[in-house]
Amino acid sequence: MISATLLGQSILSGIFSGCLYAMLGLGMTLTWRYLKVINLAHFAFVLIAAYLTYQLVGKNGWHPLAVAIVLTPAFFALGVALQALIHRYEVNEFASIIVTFGLVMIAEAGLQWFWSADFLKLEAHVMRGTYEIGGLFFPTGEMVMSLVAVAMCVGIWAMMRFTWLGKALRASLDNPQIAASFGIPNRRLSYLVAGASGASTAIGGLFVALLFTLAPSQMFSWLGVVFAAALLGGLGSPLGILGAGLLLGVSEAITMAVTAPAWAPVVPFTLLMVILLIWPERV
Amino acid sequence: MKVLDQSPFGVSRRRALQGGLAVAAAAAWPSAVSAQGSGPIRIGGTLALTGPLAQTGIIHKIVGEFFIERLNKAGGLLGRKVEWVLLDDQSKPDVTRTLYERLITVDKVDLLMGPYATGSILSAMGVAQRYGKILVHHTFGIPSLAKYDMHFPAWPIGFNPERTVTNRVVDTLGDKVKTVAVVTSKFPSVHFIALGARPVFKERGIREVLFLEFDFGTKEFGPIAARVKDANPDFLFMGAIGLEGNQLLEALDKLNWTPKNHFYTYPTPGPLALSPLGKDALSFTAYEDLPPLNQNPEAAEFGKAFTQAANANKIPYPYVETQGGASYSAWQILTHAVRETKSLDDKAMAAFLKKNGAPTIIGRVRFDGPNNYGDDLMRIKQVQNGRWVIVHPKDVATPGASIVIK
Numbered sequence: 001m002i003s004a005t006l007l008g009q010s011i012l013s014g015i016f017s018g019c020l021y022a023m024l025g026l027g028m029t030l031t032w033r034y035l036k037v038i039n040l041a042h043f044a045f046v047l048i049a050a051y052l053t054y055q056l057v058g059k060n061g062w063h064p065l066a067v068a069i070v071l072t073p074a075f076f077a078l079g080v081a082l083q084a085l086i087h088r089y090e091v092n093e094f095a096s097i098i099v100t101f102g103l104v105m106i107a108e109a110g111l112q113w114f115w116s117a118d119f120l121k122l123e124a125h126v127m128r129g130t131y132e133i134g135g136l137f138f139p140t141g142e143m144v145m146s147l148v149a150v151a152m153c154v155g156i157w158a159m160m161r162f163t164w165l166g167k168a169l170r171a172s173l174d175n176p177q178i179a180a181s182f183g184i185p186n187r188r189l190s191y192l193v194a195g196a197s198g199a200s201t202a203i204g205g206l207f208v209a210l211l212f213t214l215a216p217s218q219m220f221s222w223l224g225v226v227f228a229a230a231l232l233g234g235l236g237s238p239l240g241i242l243g244a245g246l247l248l249g250v251s252e253a254i255t256m257a258v259t260a261p262a263w264a265p266v267v268p269f270t271l272l273m274v275i276l277l278i279w280p281e282r283v
Numbered sequence: 284m285k286v287l288d289q290s291p292f293g294v295s296r297r298r299a300l301q302g303g304l305a306v307a308a309a310a311a312w313p314s315a316v317s318a319q320g321s322g323p324i325r326i327g328g329t330l331a332l333t334g335p336l337a338q339t340g341i342i343h344k345i346v347g348e349f350f351i352e353r354l355n356k357a358g359g360l361l362g363r364k365v366e367w368v369l370l371d372d373q374s375k376p377d378v379t380r381t382l383y384e385r386l387i388t389v390d391k392v393d394l395l396m397g398p399y400a401t402g403s404i405l406s407a408m409g410v411a412q413r414y415g416k417i418l419v420h421h422t423f424g425i426p427s428l429a430k431y432d433m434h435f436p437a438w439p440i441g442f443n444p445e446r447t448v449t450n451r452v453v454d455t456l457g458d459k460v461k462t463v464a465v466v467t468s469k470f471p472s473v474h475f476i477a478l479g480a481r482p483v484f485k486e487r488g489i490r491e492v493l494f495l496e497f498d499f500g501t502k503e504f505g506p507i508a509a510r511v512k513d514a515n516p517d518f519l520f521m522g523a524i525g526l527e528g529n530q531l532l533e534a535l536d537k538l539n540w541t542p543k544n545h546f547y548t549y550p551t552p553g554p555l556a557l558s559p560l561g562k563d564a565l566s567f568t569a570y571e572d573l574p575p576l577n578q579n580p581e582a583a584e585f586g587k588a589f590t591q592a593a594n595a596n597k598i599p600y601p602y603v604e605t606q607g608g609a610s611y612s613a614w615q616i617l618t619h620a621v622r623e624t625k626s627l628d629d630k631a632m633a634a635f636l637k638k639n640g641a642p643t644i645i646g647r648v649r650f651d652g653p654n655n656y657g658d659d660l661m662r663i664k665q666v667q668n669g670r671w672v673i674v675h676p677k678d679v680a681t682p683g684a685s686i687v688i689k
Contacts, residue, residue: 006513013505116597117337119554139537217335256506261497
């Protein structure tokens, strides 16, 4: 019989995982929906940001907050630059998979060349430690990451829902020509979305560096589950990916707690298939 | 006499002898020419230079480059220089298969050197078997799968490592450990050892309080850690490859729980030894660059050169350990066979190795058991003060090191 503490701790782990999935997938779901770009390089950007964090915090002694302040605009620019190339060469939705996959390969080789193929662990002194509340353990790093992920998803959702920018984006998506005739700058909006997506990879990379051990080959570690979360949550939906991420994370964690953990990877795709079967218009 | 000089087919004995010699020479021609050729001896192989196994592939690359350089400085083999034709198998067994085909049929290498990792070695073995080439390889993990009679494992884990290694671990632990949690990745070469360990623990009177299997590539170890903590074993036996041991330890640390005693099958050496969480972790090893194993000039030179190259390549644990040791041994085995048979003939070398074994820095390895496996020469090592040291058996234990059991 599974104990309440074990179940509670596992659910807590699932919540943390779900928030990470949402953080890593937020930018990707936005570009997929609004720019028609399936950006696999999103995960390469995350890992590049993680390695830069490792370098700046671990080797140069920077505070992670300073790293965030520097990397966020830098990766915003990187996202814009990638989108400019996609515009320049008129890369369509399916071709974007191949193009960005190529970028992933280049990024992996670059990371391996610069930081070696070996595992690297950032031994930072910030966000360490664990709080115990009611027999459950709350690791500081995971809690901060989760709060930031929720803030990012809710913030983007609010911006899309309540500001002119969000309305303009939706209009641009529905009918770019008519939107343009009303003065909506489609091209500039696309750069804004791509930049925001790039900026989100900087934050994601920062937390990946703080919470995980790095290796260039881990580029696709979260790809499958983040794709599943993006599809389950509905493309372009910040709250959707947060909810789907939490659903997947908690489902995986409970599976690990009550059955063989080897079954956990089956959960996201089973859920995805079931939901697509009963609710195909979700995607 | 004249009649006697004639063969029954009307050919003179001298002519028959000349003809026979010509046929024999023609039959021996390929190996004779390659053994006495003027160009370099080309040894072809692949390594996982990219992909998920690249962390270890780079170790084998450093070792191979050092060995070939040293070999050539000493005059090469059979009076010829040696060239290593190295290709990147991207950590993929299917790519490995194709590349070994290429090495044999396109690059026309004289000899093969095996790749790293069980899946890739198995792929290369199939190709070697098809072309009748001898295959010496580094770290093959599932001896029962190696059916080819001309394969030679440099990693001396014996034919039943799941039993011999586990028994050695229990011998090392003594009688303090009463309960065990077996947590294993489903990665084949660690999974079968963990499965085989379970009955050994039972036979040795250690009660299993938890058995968990997880998928290779699992990133989230929180729930697994919660279950290990809940089971509270005296001993955590983890079928782990690469970083999985670190990942579980980090998840356990977040629950404020540390295993009393813990063992990992194939950990990446650096992260576990260098992490504070890896303190007192156990594993098994064929070789460590430590006395008494490194007390000969060749091993000492190798250890020094490896550390320099590892630092240059930013490898966090810059000491020769089980992977580097097995890799060096593989080269020693292959070149020993060439020298002793004075040829590049695959069959002759295989017959020689099967009969005589080979001296290596790990020790003398034999190939006369099932599937060409000999003795299990593996030793038990433990992380002490940020470095792996050998703690069992006593005859190869690092001077000054003694096992820490809680």
